[in-house]
Amino acid sequence: MNVLVYNGAGASPDSVKHTVSTLRRLLEPLYAVCTVNAKVLQTEPWEGKTSAVVFPGGADLPYVKECASVIPQLKKYVSKQGGSFIGFCAGGYFATDFVEFAVGDPLLEVFGKRDLKFYPGIGRGPAFHGFKYNSEAGARAVTLRLPNGDEFKTYYNGGGVFANADRYENVEVLAHYAEPLDVPHSEKAQTPGAAVVLCKVGKGRALLTGPHPEYVPRLLQRMHDHEYNESMVNILGEHEVARLKFLKDALTRVGLHCNSNFADRIAPSLTPLLLMSPSKPQLLSEFERNLEGADVCIKEDIVTLKGNTDNFQIYKGYANYEAASSELLDQEPDEASKSIIISTSDEPYAPRTLTPNFDTKKYYKYLNPQTSVGSLLMYGEVITSSSALLNNNRKLLSLFPDTSMLHVGTIQVSGRGRGGNTWINPKGISASTACVNVPLASPRTGRPISIVFVQYIAMLAYCKAILGYAPGFEDLPVRIKWPNDLYALRPDYYFSKNITLTGKGLSGYTVPLDELEPAFVKISGLLVNTSFFNNKYSLLLGCGLNVSHDGPTTSLNTWVKLLNAEREKCNMPLLPEVEVEKLQALYMNNLDFILKEFVDNGVDRMLPEYYNLWLHTNQIVTLTDHQNIRAKLVGITKDYGLLIAKELVPGTNTQFTGNVYELQPDGNSFDIFKGLISKKVT
Structure with missing residues (x-):
């Protein structure tokens, strides 16, 4: 299931960063935490796959304008479908019945009704004077007092108080402000102000906050603001464990399941990208020649390339790994200069000590020597996004030889999807982006090429790689959802229907079309980025596939275990577990073959195979x-x-x-x- 964080008009980039970081730490791998905009909420069928929708801090009025058409959906999702809504600071204001903000201040005043009304009263603020938009001037470490008397400090900047919270039967106060407020908040004397509330709304719940318990002190340390308060950040750091414990308890109260080991779940540092081509070393030579002709700076044998959005430091030889890695340690992934290490003829494969989660030698063992796509491999243990890194840095992309490069990462910390979604891909999710070039017209027939089919080809190639992985894998219940998603049968559906699949191959178990919702779940999606230069199409085929991650859906290796249980009863040889390296190589082999067939002969041979594997x-x-x-x-x-x-x-x-x-x-x-x-x- 998904937890969707709104990232559109009104959402502060810093608030989105803090929200996503904390939620991932507390919720993954039990949920996929990803960002969405208003268009996605309006047009995509997200409700049935989502456990919570989150609105971070920022500005409430743009939320009102941008999400006007989405508000009825959100209300129905919570009250009728039992979903959860979480609003931090501006998101908390947004979900009240009425907002009173800086009343009387001609520059800041916001005063008016709101339509969500998850909290039936007034959101009034700022609770403390001194707030300025886009500034740390009014920021402070506020003390929150819990119902059991415990206290902890958390970040505050402009948030409100939920006025007269004790008046409403559907509202439970999870935390009060322990300090006197600068705005009226209760009709009862001596009643502390409600800082965090849990509202029961029909079948669902809404968790709303005035302060920012989602803010991460270590990320605040990187904020560049002349009003930055170092002592405040130090104080917040002392209360970090209490902050996470409070938020874990609050998220549990809203209906989410949290990690028990969240204290150890900190976003990892990026690792260097290792570039190699042992089967076709001429590709590395071509890349280096292209690099020499680019606008680069060379200092002490380190080449610095300024990309469109990222800078790259390029080294030669794995002996430089430690130096390249140290430059990335504890750096913000999206802001750090990326390191690339080019392999040498003495070490054509990456040493296993540097790539414990991906055996590059095994990958090339299964890659067909005639295969072009993926013959040049760029691998990283921890990367930002295999797709976004290349799509956002066309200067780097232009240096790679045509239809040769595959970028693979074991952990993605800034994955990208359709509609602007972002997420983290943990271990067990195979994340890759293949770079292919397609001519405007077929050299063989002269017919124009419709590149819309490349998305079909890529997912067909991945599906064929899975089903042809080893004898018996044709029984895996994996199918294509139009146009380019991969779905697998749900294990719980499999058990409820007492299904057997062994020996049935592609015919498998025919699921009634009206039962596709309970029967199938997404395990992979494809993102295609297309550009045009040098008189040909350049396409980036980004794909994340759940190979072995025990996350919110299912995985290929889960199905291997289920089929092996069937095979054991029949005294049949057991299937091997899926290895990412072999699967990626088989994917490249199939993609290369089908793509060449498509360029030469069109879609006539490809479409029947696609139909045979779609839902x-x-x-x-x-x-x-x-x-x-x-x-x-x-x-x-x-x-x-x-x-x-x-x-x-x-x-x-x-x-x-x-x-x-x-x-x-x-x-x-x-x-x-x-x-x-x-x-x-x-």
Whole structure:
């Protein structure tokens, strides 16, 4: 399940950073913590896969404007569907019935009704004088007092008090301000101000705060502000364990499950990126020649390349690993200069001591010598985002030889997805981005190439790599969701239906189309970034696949264990566990082969394989932007890769009216669980 953190108009970048950091520390791997904007909340089918929606600190009025169309969804999600809402500071104001902020101050005053109304009273603030937008001038370490009398200090900057909280039956105060406030907050004398409240809203709950218990002291130390208060940060550091314990208890009260070992879960430092090509050393030579011709600075054999958004320090030889690694220690991942180490002929593979989670020699063992894609490997134990690093730094990307590079990371700390989502990929999630180049027209036939099919090709290649991993893997219940997501059967559905899969191959167990929601769960998604230069398309195919992570969905190795339990009963040889290195190599082999076939001959050979592995054969859907007509999916157009839906005669599932609809992959939200296809709002 997901925990979605709003990152759109009104959200402070620092607040988003602190919120995501703390929630990941407390909630992952039990939940996937990712960021979304208002468009995603409005257009994507997120409710059934989300345990909580979080609005961080920032400014309340932009929330009101940007999320006006989303508010009815949020209210329904919480009150009717039992979801959870969490609002920190501005997010807390946003969820009240009425906001009174800096009343009487012509520069700061905000005064008015709010529509969420999770807290039925007034959010009034600032609780303490001195607040300035985009400044630390009014920041302080405030003391919060818990119902049991315990106290701890946490960060505060402009937050409010929940006025007269003791008046409302559906409101429980989880923490009071221990100090006198600068605004009225209760009709009862001597009643302390409510700083953190838990509101019961229909079937769901809302956790709202005035201060910032989500703020991380070590991240505050990196803030560049002339009002920065070092003594305040030191005080907050002394209360770090109490802060995390309070927030863990609060998140548990809102219905989330938290890590028991959160104290040890700190975001890791980045590690150097190791660049190698033992099977085709000429690719490294070409990269180095391109680097010499680029605008670089060379000092003491270290090449510094200024990318579009990141700087890169490039070393030659693994003997420089310690020096390269020390430059990254305790640095903010998105702000640090990245280190790249180019392998030498003496050490063509990365030493295992530097790559304990990925055996580069094993990867090349399974990579076909004729394969182009992935023959140049750039690996990092801890990276920002395999996709964003390359997409945001086209200067670096342009230095790699065409259709050769694969970027792999074991842990991603700034993963990217569609709609601007960000998340952390822990160990067990195979994160990679393949760089491919495609000509405008086929050199063999002269026909223009429709690159929309590359997303289909990539997911088909990954699916084939999984099912062809070893004998018996054809029984894994893994299928493609249009256009480029990979889904697997849910283990709980498998057990509830007493399903057996061994020996059934691709026919497997046929899930009724109206049971796709309980039956299948996403284990992989593809993000394609496309640009055009040197008279050809340049595509980055970013993919994260759950190989062995015990997270909120399921994994390939979970299914290996389930199938082995079946095979053991039949006295059949057991399946091997999936190794990331071999799987990545097989993915590259399949991608290279299918892509070359596509460039030479078009989609005729690829589409039947894609249909054989997708979830949607003969699926009946409702076209909500066409008067809710019912239609059956019959395939994909061969020119632009549009989904083909034939309209059904009302009351039948087999007779057609003759009307045919073609739907764009990037212009429609397709919820296979609800059977709906509708245009996205742009």
